[in-house]
Amino acid sequence: MDLRLGVAGPASDVEKAAVDRVLGMPSGGWDGGRRTPEDGHLSRGGRAARSRRHLLLPVLQAVQDRTGWISPAALDYVCTRLTVPPAEAYGVAAFYALLSTEPAPATVVHVCDDLACRLGDGEKLCAELERRLGPPGESGGREARWVRSPCLGRCEQGSAALLQRSGEPAARVSIAPATVAGVEAALHGGAVRVDTTPPVRSDPAGHRLLRRVGVVDPDSLDSYRAHGGYQLLRRALELGPGGVIGQVKTSRLLGRGGAAFPTGAKWEAVAANPVRPHYFVCNADESEPGTFKDRVLLEADPFGVLEALTVAGYATGSERGYLYLRGEYPEAAGRVRQAISQARQRGLLGEGIMGTDFNFEIELRVGAGAYIAGEETALFNSIEGSRPEPRNKPPFPTQAGLFGKPTGVNNVETLANVLEILRIGGDAFAQLGTPDSTGTRLFCVSGRVERPGLYELEFGVTLRGLLDLAGGVRGGRPLAAVLLGGAAGSFVGPPALDIPLTFEGVRSIGASLGSGVVLVLDDTVDGRDLVRRIARFFRDESCGQCVPCRVGTVRQEELLARLASGNPNGSVAAELDLLGQLGQVMRDASICGLGQTAATAIQSAAALGLLGDPEAGRVRP
Amino acid sequence: MSLSFVAPPRRLLTITIDGRTVKVPEGATLLEACRQQGLDTPTLCYLENLAPVNVCRVCVVEVEGARVLVPSCSRKAEEGMVVHTDSERVRASRRSVLELLASSVDLSLAGPEVKRWMNRYRAEPERFGPAAPAAEDDRRDRARPGEHHAPEGQVAATVAQPVKLDNETYIRDYSRCILCYKCVEACGSEAQNTFAIAVAGRGFEARISTEFAVGLPDSACVYCGNCIGVCPTGALMFKSEYDLRQKGRWDEARQTVTTTICPYCGVGCNLELHVQDNEIVKVTSPLDHDITRGHLCVKGRFGYQFVQSRNGGDEGR
Numbered sequence A: 001m002d003l004r005l006g007v008a009g010p011a012s013d014v015e016k017a018a019v020d021r022v023l024g025m026p027s028g029g030w031d032g033g034r035r036t037p038e039d040g041h042l043s044r045g046g047r048a049a050r051s052r053r054h055l056l057l058p059v060l061q062a063v064q065d066r067t068g069w070i071s072p073a074a075l076d077y078v079c080t081r082l083t084v085p086p087a088e089a090y091g092v093a094a095f096y097a098l099l100s101t102e103p104a105p106a107t108v109v110h111v112c113d114d115l116a117c118r119l120g121d122g123e124k125l126c127a128e129l130e131r132r133l134g135p136p137g138e139s140g141g142r143e144a145r146w147v148r149s150p151c152l153g154r155c156e157q158g159s160a161a162l163l164q165r166s167g168e169p170a171a172r173v174s175i176a177p178a179t180v181a182g183v184e185a186a187l188h189g190g191a192v193r194v195d196t197t198p199p200v201r202s203d204p205a206g207h208r209l210l211r212r213v214g215v216v217d218p219d220s221l222d223s224y225r226a227h228g229g230y231q232l233l234r235r236a237l238e239l240g241p242g243g244v245i246g247q248v249k250t251s252r253l254l255g256r257g258g259a260a261f262p263t264g265a266k267w268e269a270v271a272a273n274p275v276r277p278h279y280f281v282c283n284a285d286e287s288e289p290g291t292f293k294d295r296v297l298l299e300a301d302p303f304g305v306l307e308a309l310t311v312a313g314y315a316t317g318s319e320r321g322y323l324y325l326r327g328e329y330p331e332a333a334g335r336v337r338q339a340i341s342q343a344r345q346r347g348l349l350g351e352g353i354m355g356t357d358f359n360f361e362i363e364l365r366v367g368a369g370a371y372i373a374g375e376e377t378a379l380f381n382s383i384e385g386s387r388p389e390p391r392n393k394p395p396f397p398t399q400a401g402l403f404g405k406p407t408g409v410n411n412v413e414t415l416a417n418v419l420e421i422l423r424i425g426g427d428a429f430a431q432l433g434t435p436d437s438t439g440t441r442l443f444c445v446s447g448r449v450e451r452p453g454l455y456e457l458e459f460g461v462t463l464r465g466l467l468d469l470a471g472g473v474r475g476g477r478p479l480a481a482v483l484l485g486g487a488a489g490s491f492v493g494p495p496a497l498d499i500p501l502t503f504e505g506v507r508s509i510g511a512s513l514g515s516g517v518v519l520v521l522d523d524t525v526d527g528r529d530l531v532r533r534i535a536r537f538f539r540d541e542s543c544g545q546c547v548p549c550r551v552g553t554v555r556q557e558e559l560l561a562r563l564a565s566g567n568p569n570g571s572v573a574a575e576l577d578l579l580g581q582l583g584q585v586m587r588d589a590s591i592c593g594l595g596q597t598a599a600t601a602i603q604s605a606a607a608l609g610l611l612g613d614p615e616a617g618r619v620r621p
Numbered sequence B: 001m002s003l004s005f006v007a008p009p010r011r012l013l014t015i016t017i018d019g020r021t022v023k024v025p026e027g028a029t030l031l032e033a034c035r036q037q038g039l040d041t042p043t044l045c046y047l048e049n050l051a052p053v054n055v056c057r058v059c060v061v062e063v064e065g066a067r068v069l070v071p072s073c074s075r076k077a078e079e080g081m082v083v084h085t086d087s088e089r090v091r092a093s094r095r096s097v098l099e100l101l102a103s104s105v106d107l108s109l110a111g112p113e114v115k116r117w118m119n120r121y122r123a124e125p126e127r128f129g130p131a132a133p134a135a136e137d138d139r140r141d142r143a144r145p146g147e148h149h150a151p152e153g154q155v156a157a158t159v160a161q162p163v164k165l166d167n168e169t170y171i172r173d174y175s176r177c178i179l180c181y182k183c184v185e186a187c188g189s190e191a192q193n194t195f196a197i198a199v200a201g202r203g204f205e206a207r208i209s210t211e212f213a214v215g216l217p218d219s220a221c222v223y224c225g226n227c228i229g230v231c232p233t234g235a236l237m238f239k240s241e242y243d244l245r246q247k248g249r250w251d252e253a254r255q256t257v258t259t260t261i262c263p264y265c266g267v268g269c270n271l272e273l274h275v276q277d278n279e280i281v282k283v284t285s286p287l288d289h290d291i292t293r294g295h296l297c298v299k300g301r302f303g304y305q306f307v308q309s310r311n312g313g314d315e316g317r
Helices: A013-023 A046-050 A053-067 A072-082 A086-093 A115-119 A122-133 A180-187 A221-226 A231-251 A263-272 A293-300 A302-316 A330-345 A376-384 A412-424 A426-431 A463-469 A494-498 A503-507 A527-541 A547-564 A572-589 A593-597 A600-607 B030-036 B088-104 B112-120 B182-187 B226-230 B239-246 B298-302
Strands: A107-112 A144-149 A161-165 A171-175 A278-284 A318-325 A361-366 A407-411 A440-447 A453-458 A479-484 A490-492 A517-522 B012-017 B020-025 B060-063 B082-084 B170-172 B198-200 B207-209 B236-238 B255-261 B270-276 B279-284
Touching (some): A013 A072, A053 A072, A053 A086, A053 A361, A053 A376, A072 A086, A086 B198, A107 A122, A115 A122, A115 A440, A122 A144, A144 A180, A171 A180, A171 A330, A221 A302, A221 A330, A231 A263, A231 A426, A263 A278, A278 A376, A293 A302, A293 A330, A293 A412, A293 A440, A302 A318, A302 A330, A302 A361, A302 A412, A318 A330, A330 A361, A376 A407, A412 A426, A412 A440, A453 A463, A463 A517, A490 A600, A527 A600, A547 A593, A572 A600, A572 B088, B012 B030, B030 B060, B088 B112, B170 B239, B182 B226, B226 B236, B226 B298, B236 B239, B239 B279, B279 B298
Parallel strands (some): A107 A144, A278 A318, A440 A517, B012 B082
Antiparallel strands (some): A107 A161
């Protein structure tokens, strides 16, 4: 690789220091350091240098955190250190919403205006900020800027923001609930606050995945062990990899990330693959609008997630695990980071775990603002230092995943279930819930409901049952609709209230549980506004790789804008027909699940009549 | 072009395409199988000399048992597969993909086959409304990921933008870019290993770009022109062709193509000299040529001026 480097001018000492802090000092002139006499006689680089490409995103984040943007000179230095073509590194940097490739203010506050916050105070907050500070995204030479943000995963609060401040030290802090005063304080360098009390609202007696949430001290491994922590890893080591997989298969656990794939079968496929090494990835890139369950588990029970990931690594013959966490969860990142460090110190990660010959390391990788990076193959590309564009399947991750090797990947909630399976046994677990939906489920309840929050319930509860537990529609208003599964899910109307919230139950009405989102709409909600927000979300978060999604999401948003303004192209019926065709090509021909589901919620809204009535923009009960 | 398998086939698989039982070599893609049957399968991002990236999705076919349609260009045939290439679903998807592209990108130089497919699938790109006015500046190059102005919907967004004219060899007209990734592949590991361009940004603002969108003279570009050779839509074009088109003098009917061998080094690359009015107006190389696979270097691609130089004179300089 003959790269054109060193042409953007020298990086500043500050930029270099930020890079070197992640990569260590350069060895000589070949990788960006001071040229030594020896450098003239031998060349360093090649495959060994390129093999560090996976450090690209962490390094770009370090530069962003230190200086507020990635300058041409800084990018050049990064590329010199890692032997990455500058055009490719720029392509990566320009993909992520939390990275800037142009000079930017040191302080950026991302204010959530996504689904749950729209039903809360988010839109009011944005309107007031716009009145006081000007439109989002315009810095106007000030030290600070505010921008609108997709879901920040604090949906139960009804308003949220994320402070991103560069400098030394840099800061990334959640603000929730977010107020005008809070956002203004953040913009001006003042203190911010976040309510980190776990928003768990279900009866603790029924808790299995949440049993330690709010009980253990999430900063203390001792506290975790005092509550039974790491006993289940010991049990796994006694059972052996095959025994663990057998228990998971017996439990009939289905993945909770949205696709409902049998976890045991996935693990077995990885374990049986003769290609080495194997990897196991915990997908904590929870970004589905309305979802906050994984955040609660990571913030309140980080050791539980690490233990479960370690078990998964053991069962699948992996020696390296990655926990890929979305960049908008700084509090969870802090918890996981220190939990990994404590576990390593105590020999629960590393070599010879618990006196066996099992070696396992976990590395935390933090995202930088991209919903699509939660798609499993896009996630691999993100870790590898490429643009997080999904790969075509097959090959599936169990065949060729991270770094092209057999890889198991599960979402946080799925992994949390594995500990419960080991605790009570696969047979007992299979008795929970219904025959086709075993175990419990975390439901993220938000919107117009009396008690929004996280509910862990055994499968089988109906939508009505869940809403009753949540205190019903706020203020006793009539229920208009519920968005099940998030932006990639579907709206269901009141007739669906008695459907059990199981995989098979929601499938029978053409919906899906997705990531467990239950967003409640009362009769005052402007359904058309919500639907347009969903369309905007997918248009913003599409990676742009394939035509159906890249252009389809644009046309879908334009079409909904025409419907909302009462200016359809031809008749409303013709527009709805076109909307259906857009949905079909996105579902049938997109590469990945984002494109394939980008029209699902909107189609369901159309079917419920939330779009077609030009007279009133209201949800019809 | 003719179908050629590089490695000897190990065994034959039996699959069904549109009701016909056919045998294809193991390792063959569904696209190869379709072409073997003489089925005109539309492709845009596929090229014989590049690894398939399966992004345009116009070649999708229906495989029984699969939840969604599959890209025939990259999906390998499997024993017993039942494939439909002309089902209602396939036709609908191909139609929509062509409509989405044609409504957002200038396809006027994309070759007669694209018009043929548009007609066959009855694509009506105007259904999305009149095209939005072109960007008058480089705003697409500066788009921030995850942000865009909410549309009113009365006009259809396009990628129309000014032509990038920054060197004497070729131009970049990204109003015509369908983001097929071919140029990125040719610039990178598939041919030139220069990596001067990559995809930047995301979503509808995804674009082919150098680092920070610097001009080609400030980039790693070595002017091999292999990106031009693979571009299916005229987004990348010889400056000589562009200038003639601007003057309204480009006329392929009056052009001859002369095959010769590059005079510079000993590799023996085949050149095709496209000549109009006794002037070389562009140089290509055959995709199926053993040595070049369609790719050339800067000398073979652009170093032809001496041919026009007569009497030791200055005309060609």
